[in-house]
Amino acid sequence: MATIYEVSKAAGVSLATVSRVMNGNVKVSDRTRAKVIKAMDELGYKPNSIAQSLASNRSNSVGLLVSELHGSFFGNMMSTVEQVLRNAGKHVVITAGHSDEQKEKDAIEFLLDRRCDAIILHAEAVSDEYLLELNQRNVEVVLINRRIEQMAERCFYTDNELGGYLATKAAIDAGHKDIAYISGPRFKQDASERLAGHKRALAEANIDFNPQLLVEGGFHEDEGAQGYAQLLATGLSFTALVCANDEMASGAMTAAREGGVLIPEQLSVIGFDDVLFARYLYPKLTTIDNPIQRMGYGAAHWVLEHVYKQKTPKQHTNLFAPKLIVRDSLVVPS
Structure with a gap:
């Protein structure tokens, strides 16, 4: 196996220059860098990552x-x-x-x-x-x-608050007034902000926020199904369900369909994130793009x-x- 000394000799440069090339030092000219890289390629030299790290104080x-x-x-x-x-x-x-x-x-x-x-x-x-x-x-x-x-x-x-607002406003703009919500864990910043946006959209439309139509989930599919069951157990009617992410929306949709509910004819569902599977659910999921x-x-x-x-x-x-x-x-x- 070739050594750094052989690379130095073949390229006609110092050991320090070879080291600078290996560590991406910007103070090496393009011409010199090309000579060193050519020598390394011809000799089949592979820099030792530990040695590079020690020399540059970087682990890359x-x-x-x-x-x-x-x-x-x-x-x-x-x-x-x-x-x-x-x-x-x-x-x-x-x-x-x-x-x-x-x-x-x-x-x-x-x-x-x-x-x-x-x-x-x-x-x-x-x-x-x-x-x-x-x-x-x-x-x-x-x-x-x-x-x-x-x-x-x-x-x-x-802007998670804006995302939560847009999701619920979409349901309101479609004519829904009885809107349930499955949030993420409210100790998480994004979940609490999305819920705040949901409440802002309701207030803007003069729709009272009903805490019984709020369930806290954990951002997972099974918690969407559980959340939907909890909402049904209240005995309150709702024509739209907004979920704080697409996984919970998917779980809620499955639970609703298994209960004989037609989506979207009897229940509209909105998610958040626009993950890949959202466009392949049936029906395809209305959601918020989270980039x-x-x-x-x-x-x-x-x-x-x-x-x-x-x-x-x-x-x-x-x-x-x-x-x-x-x-x-x-x-x-x-």
Whole structure:
């Protein structure tokens, strides 16, 4: 196996120059860089990643914390972050926090122990104070789907309140007045903001908010089915059901259909996120586009620009606007 010394001799440059090329140092001219890379290719030299890390004080890896490893929503985010960073020659270390404070802290410490150069967090359970303290440590922290004022420039998030408002307003605009709602866990920032948007749309239309028509779920399909059953148990009638994500909407639709309810003729359903399966449900699900891929794209490019000093496409916003996607699950009530 070729050595760095042989690469240096073949390229006619110093060992320090070869090291700078391997570590992406911008102070090497394009001509010299090309000579070193050519020598490495001809000799079949493969840089040792541990040696690179020691020389540059960089691991060339980025940590990514997500709430769950399953599902289209987080799959889209993980795929986007990994692709952007891999194209830039960086690796992604992924772990899950399961929306639990201690598990999120354990996962973050795991990423720090791996000497990640930066960590991108979809953290839901840890406090703002914890994240602000973490941001003072010797690692760059970027947040997805969460905003903390003191870290606003490194937060990439959706206007969840507006999304919740648009979902319920769509039902109201279709003529519905009896509207039930299945929220996500209200300790989560996005879930509480979507519920606030739901209440704003009702108030704007002079429709009283009925707490009996509110059920709290956990963002999973089975909790959508359970939530629908709880709403039925109240004995109150409702012609539209707004769910805080598409998974719960899917579960509620299945439960309603199994109970003999026609969708959308007897019950209109609206979701949130616009994950891939939303357009393949029957009927196709009206939902809110939640641009998680664009948030992941923004977060990954922030890391490349601020940590690795690479030129990236201009990021114009940290705040992403949701939009209504109208499909077949919403109709005028009969």
